[in-house]
Amino acid sequence: MSDTLEKEIICPGCGRRYAADANVCPACGGTGKAVEIIPDSASEWARTRDSLKTKWVATMIAFWVSAAILGFLLFVDGKLNLILSSIVLGMLVIGMWLKTRYQLHQRKEPSKH
Numbered sequence: 001m002s003d004t005l006e007k008e009i010i011c012p013g014c015g016r017r018y019a020a021d022a023n024v025c026p027a028c029g030g031t032g033k034a035v036e037i038i039p040d041s042a043s044e045w046a047r048t049r050d051s052l053k054t055k056w057v058a059t060m061i062a063f064w065v066s067a068a069i070l071g072f073l074l075f076v077d078g079k080l081n082l083i084l085s086s087i088v089l090g091m092l093v094i095g096m097w098l099k100t101r102y103q104l105h106q107r108k109e110p111s112k113h
Helices: 041-077 082-107
Strands: 008-010 017-019 035-037
Antiparallel strands (some): 008 035
8 A cells, every 4th residue: 555645536526536637537527626535544544454454364264275275185195285385384474464464553543542
């Protein structure tokens, strides 16, 4: 996610948001004077929180699926698949890193300050 805040405009015709550098609304083609919206820190914080949580959940799902496949292959073949083992451990490390980032981000909640 970029550190700069992107400016958005609300179309006076249809009410949709679009980039400030666009000349016309991509939804309705309307032109006219619009109001600029700059995302506040609370909405930016919430967007980052949701992104981190989604990435963490996806990583944990990938971890458990690959761990289940590894367990199945271990049961069937009777030997450990090293490539799949490295994938499982990698998903675990990435999941722990994302969970740590998520928890650190939770501490910075704007409404708590």
